[in-house]
Amino acid sequence: MSDRLPGFSTLAVHAGAQPDPTTGARATPIYQTTSFVFNDADHAASLFGLQAFGNIYTRIGNPTNAVLEERVAALEGGTAALAVASGHAAQVVVLQQLMQPGDEFIAARKLYGGSINQFAHAFKSFGWNVVWADPDDVTSFERAVTPRTKAIFIESIANPAGSITDIEAISTVARKAGVPLIVDNTLASPYLIRPIDHGADIVVHSLTKFLGGHGNSLGGIIVDAGTFDWSTGGKYPMLSEPRPEYHGIRLQETFGNFAFAIACRVLGLRDLGPALSPFNAFMILTGIETLPLRMQKHCDNAKAVAEFLVGHPAVSAVNYAGLASDKYNQLARKYAPKGAGAVFTFSLKGGYDAGVNLVSKLQLFSHLANVGDTRSLVIHPASTTHSQLDDAAKIKSGAGPDVVRLSVGIEDKEDLIADLEQALAA
Amino acid sequence: MNHDAYPDNYIRSILNSVKSIAMVGASPVNVRPSYFAFKYLAQRGYDMIPVNPGHVGKELLGKPFVASLRDIGRPVDMIDIFRNSSHIMHVVDEALTLDPLPKVIWMQLGARDDAAAEKAEAAGIKVVMNRCPKIEYGRLSSEISWMGVNSRTLSSKRPPAPTQGMRLSLNRMSVGGGETAASDRAAKNKTEQS
Numbered sequence: 001m002s003d004r005l006p007g008f009s010t011l012a013v014h015a016g017a018q019p020d021p022t023t024g025a026r027a028t029p030i031y032q033t034t035s036f037v038f039n040d041a042d043h044a045a046s047l048f049g050l051q052a053f054g055n056i057y058t059r060i061g062n063p064t065n066a067v068l069e070e071r072v073a074a075l076e077g078g079t080a081a082l083a084v085a086s087g088h089a090a091q092v093v094v095l096q097q098l099m100q101p102g103d104e105f106i107a108a109r110k111l112y113g114g115s116i117n118q119f120a121h122a123f124k125s126f127g128w129n130v131v132w133a134d135p136d137d138v139t140s141f142e143r144a145v146t147p148r149t150k151a152i153f154i155e156s157i158a159n160p161a162g163s164i165t166d167i168e169a170i171s172t173v174a175r176k177a178g179v180p181l182i183v184d185n186t187l188a189s190p191y192l193i194r195p196i197d198h199g200a201d202i203v204v205h206s207l208t209k210f211l212g213g214h215g216n217s218l219g220g221i222i223v224d225a226g227t228f229d230w231s232t233g234g235k236y237p238m239l240s241e242p243r244p245e246y247h248g249i250r251l252q253e254t255f256g257n258f259a260f261a262i263a264c265r266v267l268g269l270r271d272l273g274p275a276l277s278p279f280n281a282f283m284i285l286t287g288i289e290t291l292p293l294r295m296q297k298h299c300d301n302a303k304a305v306a307e308f309l310v311g312h313p314a315v316s317a318v319n320y321a322g323l324a325s326d327k328y329n330q331l332a333r334k335y336a337p338k339g340a341g342a343v344f345t346f347s348l349k350g351g352y353d354a355g356v357n358l359v360s361k362l363q364l365f366s367h368l369a370n371v372g373d374t375r376s377l378v379i380h381p382a383s384t385t386h387s388q389l390d391d392a393a394k395i396k397s398g399a400g401p402d403v404v405r406l407s408v409g410i411e412d413k414e415d416l417i418a419d420l421e422q423a424l425a426a
Numbered sequence: 427m428n429h430d431a432y433p434d435n436y437i438r439s440i441l442n443s444v445k446s447i448a449m450v451g452a453s454p455v456n457v458r459p460s461y462f463a464f465k466y467l468a469q470r471g472y473d474m475i476p477v478n479p480g481h482v483g484k485e486l487l488g489k490p491f492v493a494s495l496r497d498i499g500r501p502v503d504m505i506d507i508f509r510n511s512s513h514i515m516h517v518v519d520e521a522l523t524l525d526p527l528p529k530v531i532w533m534q535l536g537a538r539d540d541a542a543a544e545k546a547e548a549a550g551i552k553v554v555m556n557r558c559p560k561i562e563y564g565r566l567s568s569e570i571s572w573m574g575v576n577s578r579t580l581s582s583k584r585p586p587a588p589t590q591g592m593r594l595s596l597n598r599m600s601v602g603g604g605e606t607a608a609s610d611r612a613a614k615n616k617t618e619q620s
Contacts, residue, residue, distance in 0.1 A: 073575070256535040
């Protein structure tokens with residue numbers, strides 16, 4: 001038993017999984033069951049009191065989901081994880097552990113549009129107040145800190161244009177403010193960026209995207225870095241105070257450096273209910289086994305496509321951090337040296353009509369609202385996801401009438417370029 | 427020993443070798459962490475001795491409480507201290523009067539006293555601080571994986587179907603010794619600041 005660190009690809013295949021003790025099954029079985037039989041009354045009481053390791057009910061935990069959780073925790077370098085039904089569910093569950101009505105959290109202005117909606121509207125109705133800051137200006141985070149600030153939320157590679165966030169600089173602000181830094185690592189995946197290595201305290205993912213990777217299953221996950229001290233000043237009572245739900249247990253005292261993941265499970269998932277189907281967990285686990293292979297191909301293809309677009313006469317601008325000329329290239333070299341991801345935007349000289357035309361002419365790229373599929377995807381935000389905004393608002397959110405967003409898949413790059421070439425010429 | 431990050435083999439060798447464990451500060455209250463760590467370790471086959479002067483005359487899961495380490499009246503392999511850091515030195519001083527000496531002194535999650543550790547190590551005793559033996563046993567056996575905890579171990583072996591009271595194998599491949607783990611770095615920074 002040597003204490004050596006296996007590589008990322010080994011962890012992607014093995015972490016969390018072992019042969020099934022009962023049958024010897026080598027692939028992780030799908031434990032498609034709602035509930036688990038107790039040995040006796042004492043065992044049941046121990047499980048309900050969080051005193052023993054074991055399964056109770058799939059809304060609290062499931063053996064297939066547990067393999068997924070340990071695997072992502074291992075890939076991210078965290079102490080524990082909790083899988084939930086979607087990336088959105090992960091965000092609700094995380095913030096429920098941190099926020100009381102009237103509290104604030106600071107979020108980067110450049111985020112997935114769904115997150116912007118969730119933070120600005122749904123969370124507002126809970127009394128959780130988002131304060132926006134500019135991820136390109138660290139001082140805007142410093143200025144946003146107040147005594148009611150409970151967390152800072154950023155994306156590692158940010159929507160929609162694939163810009164790279166200076167995680168270390170923002171983690172310094174979080175540490176000084178005494179609040180955890182939450183990083184949505186969906187667009188990078190831990191293969192490209194491990195935010196915990198750069199100061200993140202909590203990592204969240206939409207597993208639906210590159211981790212699952214095949215566009216077939218929704219899922220979300222929360223990874224606890226085990227780095228934040230929840231006991232200070234009663235600021236985080238879900239973690240530091242005796243919990244009436246569990247006969248007065250204090251989660252930080254009992255579970256140490258994975259107390260946050262436990263809080264998300266036994267106070268968040270248990271009571272809010274967004275459990276992940278074990279079948280989806282199985283599909284996502286299977287996807288993760290090839291994450292290193294896929295992610296490298298996604299990045300290599302994206303770079304080739306971006307370089308092609310830069311040289312095309314119909315294209316006015318390409319925003320891809322992997323290009324040497326890009327504004328975010330320095331940050332990409334530091335945080336994502338293996339590749340700058342596969343989601344980026346470009347602008348067409350022909351404006352709105354050219355965008356609509358391009359999307360309708362493409363034969364391989366699918367026109368849909370998702371990213372991180374094996375298949376290449378395209379969307380024209382101005383005529384779809386952002387169509388309700390006026391032109392000024394579209395431009396401000398990076399979705400001007402001339403902007404097209406790609407999620408580059410793992411097909412042969414020559415075919416992707418040929419498809420874009422014919423659609424741009426038409 | 428570097429007490430900021432223990433190699434898995436250090437923890438593994440302790441949990442594989444000790445048989446008797448005296449738990450100082452064991453509580454009969456069934457929502458206290460000491461109660462369920464005691465219960466778990468007893469179920470995994472350790473010979474557990476509850477030490478708590480406030481409960482002498484009572485039993486914890488069938489084991490009679492003793493008032494102090496000296497009252498145990500037989501050799502113990504490990505002393506597990508479920509007291510906060512300010513009480514550690516007193517317990518270690520008492521442990522050092524035992525004959526034979528214990529092989530291991532273990533301080534629970536949140537408990538750390540570097541001076542006491544140094545004293546015990548000078549007497550040839552292995553020391554673990556700020557860890558829970560239940561969590562470490564669960565981690566190295568991967569039993570803890572049910573709740574999404576990163577066991578930091580791998581195995582391609584088919585484990586036996588678990589039954590009640592079974593001792594579990596801790597001999598899985600370790601994923602690093604923890605010295606690079608962000609959580610260990612954070613704990614070290616906290617110790618340095620205090």
